[in-house]
Amino acid sequence: MSLIPTDDLIVRLRSRGLSRVALQFPAGLKREAWPVASALREAGFEVVISGDPCYGACDLDRDALALAEVLVHFGHAPVEERENVIYETVRSVIDVGALAAALPLLSGRSLGLVTTVQHVHQIDEMAAFLEEQGFRVSVAPGDGRAPLCGQVLGCNFQAARSTGAEEILYVGTGLFHPIGVQLATKARVIALDPYTGAAEEVDASRLIRRRFAVMEKARDAESIGIIVSTKSGQQRLDLARRLVLLSERAVLVTMREVCPDELLNLGFDCYVNTACPRLAYDDQVRFPAPVLSPAEFEIICGIRSFDDYIIDEFLSA
Amino acid sequence: MSLIPTDDLIVRLRSRGLSRVALQFPAGLKREAWPVASALREAGFEVVISGDPCYGACDLDRDALALAEVLVHFGHAPVEERENVIYETVRSVIDVGALAAALPLLSGRSLGLVTTVQHVHQIDEMAAFLEEQGFRVSVAPGDGRAPLCGQVLGCNFQAARSTGAEEILYVGTGLFHPIGVQLATKARVIALDPYTGAAEEVDASRLIRRRFAVMEKARDAESIGIIVSTKSGQQRLDLARRLVLLSERAVLVTMREVCPDELLNLGFDCYVNTACPRLAYDDQVRFPAPVLSPAEFEIICGIRSFDDYIIDEFLSA
Incomplete structure (x- = not known):
């Protein structure tokens, strides 16, 4: 049995007269590949599953x-529209009452609100809950890469920046997104995990200290590989050619895979x-050599000052 | 300093009027990427290195x-000719006197001789040495995929089969190739490592027993992924569609990467x-589930008999 409903998808595929279907799932949903493929196969489709890693x-x-x-493509909102690609969002439903745990940490009565794609369908409900508690809530559109209102990606914090808020509540798991929000906005950021109810003020300074240590290690490098991705939406060739x-x-x-x-x-x-961008920040401990962001490389090359440290983002032009 | 000479390559690239060059190295030569790239860059070329895994x-x-x-593309003979691909063989030079260590293990005076791409430039010298010792040596052409005389690949043993010999000497490292030669030819096979001088008669029966155990484990599978490669020369789509x-x-x-x-x-x-083909045979211990060869799957599906067990090869049509 598939946890992901397939009836509606089957109707849409049939109405478009499609019979040969490729399925792609992010890491956390890969186990759904067989149940979904099996349901489609029974419904008469020829199916091929993408078995490669996928994070967005x-x-x-x-x-x-x-x-x-x-x-x-399951689990993600589009970062670009492409012919012959159907994006199937996979929603996670949370109890917005869980947001109460974040309230004691907020210093003002006015805040920006952001979340990730699997929760963004509840952003209005979250905002309404916070307003009932007496807060003024600002939710802003993202940009082309993160098109949903209030949605941030690990590589795009525009929906946070656009709130203009001095305090931002991030609802979601993990600390990478809220740290990115803090670096991108300079706002005070509270992160709330909607599953555990854990709330905390995030502190980007540890990440920054770690990154400066990595930059120091990179200074004496005699050989430098400027990595260019060959993935559909990660290739920044102009940037790489400028850096080289x-x-x-x-x-x-x-x-392909770093x-x-x-x-x-x-x-x-x-x-x-x-x-x-997350690769350099998240996976440095696994890497055998310093892996710098573009801005960090500019700093060690002397064409950007330390004070201009920025977090790497994919922003729409 | 590059261990791989680049002067001649630079002359050939220039004579073709080329200025933007991509370089690809197999795993064992990846460390040459920077020295070679650096030499080409100094000579005025724009260079990009392929950073993905490559085994052929x-x-x-x-x-x-x-x-x-x-x-x-460094280190391999072509398995197919393609426009805009230059194959740069990387030769390893051995002392053919090392072959003497294999002689006591040979049972007859007549033998087939095979080796791998990095040694195949010395195949005539090896044959001459063996003939001086009183052996009749047969060296045969491969097929389109392994085009050099006497050359075997991990997925193609045609140059061994074509000798028609009942005893075959394999010169090279590792035991996978000679075991494949034995399974493909049913000949007696002696493997000689030209670096260490170690010689041994290979025995495919352990591999076969291991494979039959893997097949038994696969019998009750409720879900079966038929892997289709997306690499340039590894995609057997017709075969995969027949198996599914x-x-x-x-x-x-x-x-892409299994x-x-x-x-x-x-x-x-x-x-x-x-x-x-090597993935199933070599890497089973690393895999979390049975990974069968096409013929093994046919056996557990009941359309091939146990006695028809064959090693998987990519043979030219």
Whole structure:
């Protein structure tokens, strides 16, 4: 039995006269691949599952699509519209009463509100709950890459920035998004995990200290690989080509998956990551060499000042 | 300093008027990427390195090529000719006197001789040495996928089969190739490691017993992923589509890298591998579920007999 309903999807596929379907799931939903495929197969479709890693709609599997008429991408809102790609959001329903746990940590009565794609369908309900408690709540549109109102991505905090708020409540799991919100907005940020009810004020300073240590290690690098992603929505080639010109010791390196083994095999003293921004921040402990963000590389090349440290984002032009 | 000479390559690239070059190295030569790139960069070329895993000429990096005018693929003979791909063999020179260590293990005076791509430039020298010792040596052409005389691949043993010999000497490292030679030819096979001088008669029976145990584990699978590679020279789509029809519990799964984490995430009870044949044989211990070869899947589906067990090969049509 699939946890993801397929009846409506089957109706839509049939109404478009489609019979060969590719399915793509993010890591956390991969186990749904077989039940969903099985339901579609029983309904008469030819099915192919994308078995490669996937962490966002920035990574549409064009290879799987090449074997089908349409790619159904589960779990993420579009970062770009593409012909023959259907985005199937997978919603998680929370009890908005859980937001009460964050209230004692808020310092004012006015706040911005952001969340991630699986909760964004409840953003109005969350805002209404907070307003009932006496807060003025600002929810703002994102940009093209995070198109839903109040939605942030690990690489796009525009919906937080656009609130203009000095205090922002992030509803979701993990601390990467709220730390990104803090770095992108300079606001005070409270993170609330809607499942555990845990609330805390986030502190980006530890991340910054860690990043400056990584930058120091990278200073003496004799060889620098400027990573260019080959994923559908992660290729910043112009940026990479601009960065490679900053050092005679740098060269472009294309990668599908930026993983420790391959960085080790290549053996560069340092890498600069123009693929998914989270990789440099989240996975440094797993990497065999410093992996810098574009802005961090600019700092060690002397063309950006320490005070201009920014978090790396994919912003729509 | 590059261990791989670049002067001649630079002359050839210039003579073709090329200025944007993508470089691809197999795992064992990845550390040469920066020295080679650096030499080309100094010579005025724009360079991009393929940072993805690569284990053969069956895996040409089309994504890196898309950013350049030509892809220079190091270390492998072509498995297919492609426009804008230059194959740069990387030769290893051995002392053919090392072959003497294999002689006491040979039972007759007549033998077939095979080796791998990095040694195949010395195949005539090896044959001459053996003939001086009183042996009749047969060296045979491969097929389109392993085009050099006497060359075997982990997925192609045609050059061994074509010798028609009842005893075959394999010169090279590792035991996978000679075991494959034995399964493909039914000949007696002696493996000689030219670096250590270690010689041994190979025995495929342990591999076979292990494979039959894996097949038994796969019998009760409720879900079966038929893996289709998306690499340039590993996609056997017709085969995969034929296999998926053998079971209602099967579905196609596309993969770039067949790796344990992704198999675990997908959670199928069993997989059938139509990508690089070695994966099923070599990496089973790392995989979270049985990974069968096409013929093994046919056996558990009852359309092939146990006695017809064959090793999986990519043979030219």
